[in-house]
Amino acid sequence: MTPDPSRRRDLAASAAAVGSTVLGAGLGELVAAVVAPAASPFAVIGGAMIDLAPAWAKNLAISLFGTGDKAALLVGIAVLLLIGAGLAGALENRRPPWGRVALAALGGLGAVVSLTRADAALLSPVPSLVAGAVAALIGGLLIGRLRRRAEALHGDRASAGAARADGLSRRTVLAYSGVAVLAGALAAAGALAIGGGARAVSALRAALRLPTPATTASVPSGAELGIEGLTPVVTPSADFYRIDTALVVPQVDPTTWTLRVHGLVEQEVVLRWEDLVALPQKETIATLVCVSNEVGGSLIGTARWLGVPIRDILARARPTAEADMVLSRSVDGFTASSPLEALTDQRDALLAIGMNGEPLPLEHGFPVRLVVPGLYGYVSATKWVSELEVTRFDRAEGYWTPRGWSERGPVKLQSRIDVPRAGARVEPGPTVIAGVAWHNHVGVTGVEVQVDDGPWRPATLASAISADTWVQWSIEWEATSGLHTARCRATSADGSTQTATVAPPAPDGATGWDEATISVV
Structure with missing residues (x-):
């Protein structure tokens, strides 16, 4: 049976739309790497999906993919994007210009979402707008010429001659689509290679020398049983689990970092990096657990942490008697609601700057994060922390509380x-x-x-x-x-x-x- 020519044109048009979308996405990522790393189109859409995900969806993703949940999400977004692009290509072939409109709308959606992010900047919409514009323009051009050739070939002989000069055959469209995919992949690779912000902050981290702790922690000689296959008492930083909402690791320059303590306090406090490292440092060994850890799961780790007791910082601010919660905020907008008493009692709750003898790894919160023993991470372990708002549980909520998780998260036995x-x-x-x-x-x-x-x-x-x-x-x-x-x-x-x-x-x-x-x- 001879294939339906219209179906074959739909397939070629879908391929053209997919190729142009890959090209647009790659160029969008490249533009983001140059002008606004946090506004990467994939990161923007992925971040919005994480924000909108209900508790069961988050837990399902982590149970299926563990610490690879972010990679799985990005792959899922890419698959959905390519399916959508393919459908838009077929639509453009049959009902122009609605396919182009759909491709441009995807970029517009990313631009709008980018402005809602906590780390939005003036140029945040640009990468998504570039991605949508390139996909719509290149896709529309290829599909338009494919359609003109098909229409002319069904007309008179003179029109058919014009079609060969002005139009494109299906094979040519497929070839151009392949070139677009390759160009998009190279652009995305270029974005990864540039990574200017990440390299600059990594260099600053590498040059840092941690202050000597006023109080040190040690591992007792009998803490390790020496059994092959048994989890070590102290988890190497490279093996420490990572669960957070940041698809793009925030790049925070310690020289410009500040921490603001405000809210129900008698005195607002603002600390700079040099202020924090000048304070007496405490070293402690503490185990952190993710609330998504299944029974027998691996979303748990123990590290040697260095930092300043949070109670010392809060003591400067002098919380009022009505306060019962501290809402910690990350530079990327994540928030955690910690009971005030857990940050002011005698446990070693820290504003941590070091992990296992080195400055915090970027993905674990460099330059400063919270470490609060006894609480699950979703209500305590804020990375890239920039703000502590002293408040009440009946006035504010952390990121995960309105998404179905309890407002207080003591670790269970x-x-x-x-x-x-x-x-x-x-x-x-x-x-x-x-x-x-x-x-x-x-x-x-x-x-x-x-x-x-x-x-x-x-x-x-x-x-x-x-x-x-x-x-x-x-x-x-x-x-x-x-x-x-x-x-x-x-x-x-x-x-x-x-x-x-x-x-x-x-x-x-x-x-x-x-x-x-x-x-x-």
Whole structure:
């Protein structure tokens, strides 16, 4: 059967629209890299999608992709964009100029959204406008000439001759579309190569020398059990989980950074970088947990942090008696609602400038972030922090609260099996089952392990660094042939036992016992 010529023209028109859209997107990213890095078209649309996503969608993305959720989102946006471009191309072929209008509208939408972002600047709409204009102009040109050739070829012989001079064949349109895709990819690569702001801030970070802490922290000799495959007590910075709403890592120059403390205070305080590093620094080791961490999940890490106690800064501002919350704000607009008492009690809640002996990595909040032991990150771990507003829970909300998460997020008692890994195959005989347990700012006093339906047996605990960190545990088990299920539960320093009740991360953290299926052969 001979293919329908109109269908083949639709396909060629769709290819032209896809090629021109890739070209426009690449040029938009290139323009953004030069004039407004935070206004990258993909970052703008992706950021808006993150803001609009309900709690269940965020949790689903993290459960499916973990710390690769941002990459997955960008891929998803690209796929949807290309599908939309293909449909717009077919529309332009059959009902001009509506396909061009649709492509231009995509750029216009990005421009409008860019102005709503917290880090919007005067030139923020430009990258998206460039992307939409290029897609509409190039796509319209290619599809228009494809259509003119088709129309002329169905006319008289003279028109057919003119068509060959003025129009484009399907093969030629496909070839031009391929060139446009290549050019767009090169433009996007150029945007990545330029990255001027990122390189400049990275250079400033590399040149920084952290101040010597007035108070240091140490890891007890018995904190590491030395078991192969067991999570280390201190997580290397490169392995530390990253969950936040920033598709483009903010580039904050420490020489221009300021922190404003205001709201229900007797004295507003503004700190510059040089003011902060001149204050006595405290080193602490603390475990941070993401509220999206599933039972047995990996969205948790422990690091050595350096910074200034937040209570010292708040003491300068002198919060009023009615205040009960501090709304911390990032330069990219993210906010977290922390109970005031968690920032003013004796826990080591820090305005952190260092992580594992180095300045904070850019993706972990350089130059300054919050570290608050005992609270899930969504209500405490604000990166690239620029503002502390002392307020009340009945007057303000953090970023995730109106999206379905609880307003206060104390970390729940949890434990995890690391060794043997789930699905692991081991040999019969003496075997070690080991993992970690935590109840941040409360502490863990015991862990028990059950294999199949046997009795709960107490595990050996390593030395805890503090109540603000996780602790390793292990137990010996005589493995017998067959398929076995091991599970663990922890006991907190307050006497509570980890619940068996299974609950999802939303709205205030997952619960249940971690299990591992072990094959003994």
